[in-house]
Amino acid sequence: MLYVAKRLAVSLLLIWVVATVVFMTLHMVPGDPAEVLLSTGGTSPDPYAVAELREKLGLDRPLLVQYAEFLERLTRFDLGNSLVDDYPVAEEIALRLPRTLELILAGTLIAVVIALPTATYAALHAGGAFDRAASATAAVLQALPVFVLGTLLILLLAQWLRWMPAGGYVPLAQDPGRHFLLLLLPAVAVAKGLAATVFRMARASVLDQLSRDHVRTARAKGLTQGRVMRRHVVRNAMIPVTTVLGLQMGTLLGGTVLVEYVFNWPGLSTPLLRAVEGRDYPMVVGIVLVVSGLFLLINLVMDLLYAVLDPRISRS
Amino acid sequence: MKRLLFPGALVASIVLVALAAPILGLPDPVRQDVSNRLAPYLPGSPLGRDEFGRDVLSRIIWGARASLGVAFTSALIAGIVGTLLGLIAGWFRGTVEFISVRIADVVLCFPPILLALLVVTLLGPGASTLILVLSILYLPGFVRVTYAEVLSAGRQDYVEAVRALGAPTPRILLRTVLPNIAGPVLVQFSLAVAAAVVVESGLSFLGLGVVPPTPSWGLMIRGARATMEQAPLYLLYPCLALTLTILSMNLLCDALRDAVDRKGGARAPRLRAVDRILPGLFPARDPAPLLEVQALTVEIATPSGPIRPVEDVAFTVRAGETLAIVGESGSGKSITATAVMGLLPPVAQVVAGIARFEGRDLLDLPEEERRKLRGGAIAMVFQDPMSSLNPVHRVGDQVAEAIRAHREVSAAAASQEAVDLLKRVGIADPERRARAYPHELSGGMRQRVMIAMAIANRPRLLIADEPTTALDVTVQAGILDLLAQLRRETGMGVILITHSLGVVAETAEEVVVMYAAQVVERGTVAEVFARPLHPYTRALLAAVPEGEAEPEGIPGVVPRPDSWPPGCRFAPRCSFATAACERPPLLEQAGERLVRCIRWKELA
Numbered sequence: 001m002l003y004v005a006k007r008l009a010v011s012l013l014l015i016w017v018v019a020t021v022v023f024m025t026l027h028m029v030p031g032d033p034a035e036v037l038l039s040t041g042g043t044s045p046d047p048y049a050v051a052e053l054r055e056k057l058g059l060d061r062p063l064l065v066q067y068a069e070f071l072e073r074l075t076r077f078d079l080g081n082s083l084v085d086d087y088p089v090a091e092e093i094a095l096r097l098p099r100t101l102e103l104i105l106a107g108t109l110i111a112v113v114i115a116l117p118t119a120t121y122a123a124l125h126a127g128g129a130f131d132r133a134a135s136a137t138a139a140v141l142q143a144l145p146v147f148v149l150g151t152l153l154i155l156l157l158a159q160w161l162r163w164m165p166a167g168g169y170v171p172l173a174q175d176p177g178r179h180f181l182l183l184l185l186p187a188v189a190v191a192k193g194l195a196a197t198v199f200r201m202a203r204a205s206v207l208d209q210l211s212r213d214h215v216r217t218a219r220a221k222g223l224t225q226g227r228v229m230r231r232h233v234v235r236n237a238m239i240p241v242t243t244v245l246g247l248q249m250g251t252l253l254g255g256t257v258l259v260e261y262v263f264n265w266p267g268l269s270t271p272l273l274r275a276v277e278g279r280d281y282p283m284v285v286g287i288v289l290v291v292s293g294l295f296l297l298i299n300l301v302m303d304l305l306y307a308v309l310d311p312r313i314s315r316s
Numbered sequence: 317m318k319r320l321l322f323p324g325a326l327v328a329s330i331v332l333v334a335l336a337a338p339i340l341g342l343p344d345p346v347r348q349d350v351s352n353r354l355a356p357y358l359p360g361s362p363l364g365r366d367e368f369g370r371d372v373l374s375r376i377i378w379g380a381r382a383s384l385g386v387a388f389t390s391a392l393i394a395g396i397v398g399t400l401l402g403l404i405a406g407w408f409r410g411t412v413e414f415i416s417v418r419i420a421d422v423v424l425c426f427p428p429i430l431l432a433l434l435v436v437t438l439l440g441p442g443a444s445t446l447i448l449v450l451s452i453l454y455l456p457g458f459v460r461v462t463y464a465e466v467l468s469a470g471r472q473d474y475v476e477a478v479r480a481l482g483a484p485t486p487r488i489l490l491r492t493v494l495p496n497i498a499g500p501v502l503v504q505f506s507l508a509v510a511a512a513v514v515v516e517s518g519l520s521f522l523g524l525g526v527v528p529p530t531p532s533w534g535l536m537i538r539g540a541r542a543t544m545e546q547a548p549l550y551l552l553y554p555c556l557a558l559t560l561t562i563l564s565m566n567l568l569c570d571a572l573r574d575a576v577d578r579k580g581g582a583r584a585p586r587l588r589a590v591d592r593i594l595p596g597l598f599p600a601r602d603p604a605p606l607l608e609v610q611a612l613t614v615e616i617a618t619p620s621g622p623i624r625p626v627e628d629v630a631f632t633v634r635a636g637e638t639l640a641i642v643g644e645s646g647s648g649k650s651i652t653a654t655a656v657m658g659l660l661p662p663v664a665q666v667v668a669g670i671a672r673f674e675g676r677d678l679l680d681l682p683e684e685e686r687r688k689l690r691g692g693a694i695a696m697v698f699q700d701p702m703s704s705l706n707p708v709h710r711v712g713d714q715v716a717e718a719i720r721a722h723r724e725v726s727a728a729a730a731s732q733e734a735v736d737l738l739k740r741v742g743i744a745d746p747e748r749r750a751r752a753y754p755h756e757l758s759g760g761m762r763q764r765v766m767i768a769m770a771i772a773n774r775p776r777l778l779i780a781d782e783p784t785t786a787l788d789v790t791v792q793a794g795i796l797d798l799l800a801q802l803r804r805e806t807g808m809g810v811i812l813i814t815h816s817l818g819v820v821a822e823t824a825e826e827v828v829v830m831y832a833a834q835v836v837e838r839g840t841v842a843e844v845f846a847r848p849l850h851p852y853t854r855a856l857l858a859a860v861p862e863g864e865a866e867p868e869g870i871p872g873v874v875p876r877p878d879s880w881p882p883g884c885r886f887a888p889r890c891s892f893a894t895a896a897c898e899r900p901p902l903l904e905q906a907g908e909r910l911v912r913c914i915r916w917k918e919l920a
Binding site: 014017018021022025026029033036037139140142143144145146147148151152154155159160211212213214216217218219220221222223224225227231232235236239249250251252253254255257258261272273275276277279280281284285287288291292295296309310311312 | 422424425426427428429430431433434435436437438439440514515517518521522523524534537541544545548551552555558559560562563565566567657659661687688689690691692695696698700703704705706707708709717718721722753755766769770772773
């Protein structure tokens with residue numbers, strides 16, 4: 001229990017650190033931030049526009065006041081308004097975050113469901129044909145950038161074979177079948193990197209467990225091979241895998257930006273990219289904060305799961 | 317090192333081609349020629365022209381320059397700054413340490429691409445922004461690696477020595493510490509370059525990285541997506557180039573990491589079980605012994621040929637009796653027991669012999685039959701109870717699991733029985749202990765749990781492999797008493813593997829002395845202790861003045877299985893050795909006893 005409380009406190013602290021860093025980035029840029037935001041390709045921006053933006057972002061006030069206000073608004077989930085259309089950033093995120101979350105969840109599920117059994121089987125038959133084939137596949141998948149895979153999937157399955165739609169989105173309530181069909185390819189693309197990493201980690205971890213004394217004890221008890229694997233090999237092997245899973249989520253969250261773009265999935269990626277191109281600073285900050293917060297949250301969950309899996313953590 | 321060759325050559329050639337781009341006589345990669353838009357092949361353009369009529373081959377090669385240039389530059393910056401920060405943090409500790417390590421860690425709180433997009437929003441896209449972003453992203457990796465290495469290197473003797481000589485700090489850091497952490501830093505560098513190529517191409521693909529018209533693989537894929545219906549090949553070329561580059565870099569990273577780690581050698585191939593030798597008949601005193609092992613030989617395949625850690629071993633265990641197997645480390649006693657249990661690791665194979673248990677040859681049984689015997693009729697207790705218990709399950713559950721592996725009982729009944737068993741092996745407050753995890757128990761208590769697990773299904777044979785070696789001297793006697801008491805109560809046969817003759821004298825009736833994979837003497841404890849026939853047994857006994865102590869005073873160590881003397885294996889350490897000992901001695905009958913020494917009669 002103490003462990004959970006400690007871990008929660010650390011997470012809150014990290015969220016504060018992330019918010020502070022995001023706040024600071026604007027002010028760490030050399031020169032006037034408003035001028036920097038408005039300048040394109042070396043031309044000096046209109047001084048009137050600069051003054052207006054300064055006021056809009058509150059840049060004319062003392063730094064500490066700005067910081068305090070920024071944190072205070074954060075506690076109310078007020079992320080400011082878009083510079084482009086004055087629409088509240090938090091509302092835009094609230095609309096699109098569930099779709100991104102769905103993609104992440106589906107991708108993680110696919111990755112874990114495919115990678116874990118494959119890795120276990122490969123480790124059990126280490127050096128065999130299956131192991132070599134699976135390890136080689138994982139290496140290739142790891143090298144294949146997520147947007148390359150996405151683009152190639154569209155080329156192959158949508159353009160050439162015409163088995164799948166090339167992308168898009170239909171709300172679940174409107175047409176569940178079509179919704180999941182459209183989810184499939186982007187989810188596979190999101191899953192690939194995670195699947196490759198989890199495979200490699202789980203394979204190594206299972207191999208390591210197989211040589212442990214307690215596995216020999218389990219076999220000496222006369223447990224069936226299946227039970228030895230489930231309770232004494234895979235169960236223990238999952239402990240390091242959860243850590244990797246949490247750390248890999250950062251790459252996965254970045255990957256979803258690319259995947260959503262490739263497949264026209266209307267998650268956070270669309271407003272984010274539009275905002276980066278249009279230098280819509282509050283929108284970018286809002287999305288970066290939310291996604292980083294999500295990343296920290298996932299890692300918190302993974303750490304708690306870790307503690308459940310490994311009794312040596314929380315009790316000692 | 318061999319593994320480095322192929323990916324290393326691949327990466328080197330990609331880098332070379334990219335570097336040589338200006339002198340390859342390629343067409344201008346940015347010159348547009350709309351009349352030849354999407355031309356599949358033109359003289360001088362073997363891969364055709366893209367959507368603006370630009371030469372595709374030229375763009376791919378110049379694209380490598382852009383991608384690799386950004387990746388190498390940023391990895392280099394991150395490497396230099398990160399390594400310096402890590403060095404300083406690890407060396408000075410204190411506030412400097414806190415600031416540099418924590419600041420680096422903050423970067424790890426962000427998903428990489430999002431941090432990159434945040435910076436791009438502020439500074440606008442372009443190669444210099446990319447280099448800045450990527451340097452920041454890979455900085456923490458270098459700080460962490462260097463920091464950790466400096467912390468461990470700082471404690472090394474050679475660093476202490478240089479420091480004691482009064483060398484100035486920067487000099488120590490650069491001349492002594494840095495070369496020693498070069499390996500991990502190099503690995504980190506290759507990882508950073510590979511990852512930077514991925515992020516650079518991803519951002520360029522989104523149109524937020526390298527600015528057009530500069531050729532870059534990410535941009536090419538972005539451009540070719542629009543025309544993929546008419547010209548799918550233009551999509552495939554940059555995809556292939558990018559994937560191949562990352563793949564070869566990843567392979568190089570793996571190979572580098574393995575070379576730096578130098579842990580875990582290649583796994584030896586499985587050994588083919590050769591035809592089993594027909595075992596010779598052995599005189600038995602009891603018509604129906606519990607376990608009868610004959611001519612047991614185990615082979616392990618190694619890169620330099622097969623070795624035999626157990627050779628032609630034979631012994632008999634009767635119900636209610638304890639047989640001790642003694643010998644120094646490396647004599648093959650544990651492998652003998654593991655072979656009988658059928659728990660040999662895959663690299664080891666029984667190549668000859670039989671192990672007849674209650675009439676059935678264990679070595680010849682199908683795996684499922686053996687499984688039913690393991691933990692059932694034959695149970696085993698191992699040396700180190702900490703590593704032998706699963707750290708993530710409660711000990712009560714682990715005992716209950718042994719029960720349910722062999723009997724159809726409910727989970728609740730098994731749990732209750734587990735508590736009873738814990739009580740029976742002398743654990744106080746068994747209900748509470750059953751819910752404990754192994755790390756919450758003392759060593760002696762853990763071994764009692766192991767014993768409870770072993771006796772859960774009333775085994776008729778218990779194999780205890782050095783059950784007290786890993787324990788405190790004060791609890792050793794308790795464990796041995798428990799084993800003796802259980803044996804009396806249940807009438808099970810016990811094989812006790814130990815290197816302690818004191819233990820043998822107290823607990824066993826029969827003793828097998830093993831040396832270098834072979835049985836050198838066998839007989840009743842009373843006879844062997846009163847009148848040892850083999851010089852090795854004598855030496856072992858002489859090394860135990862009183863009570864329990866490790867055998868010492870025998871010069872030298874047990875030779876390794878790949879370098880056994882051709883004749884008597886003990887001869888090099890034997891004070892009675894003569895020229896005749898260069899011929900291998902046979903195991904001879906000496907009254908009720910067996911001994912493997914050609915001079916036993918003279919020495920007796």
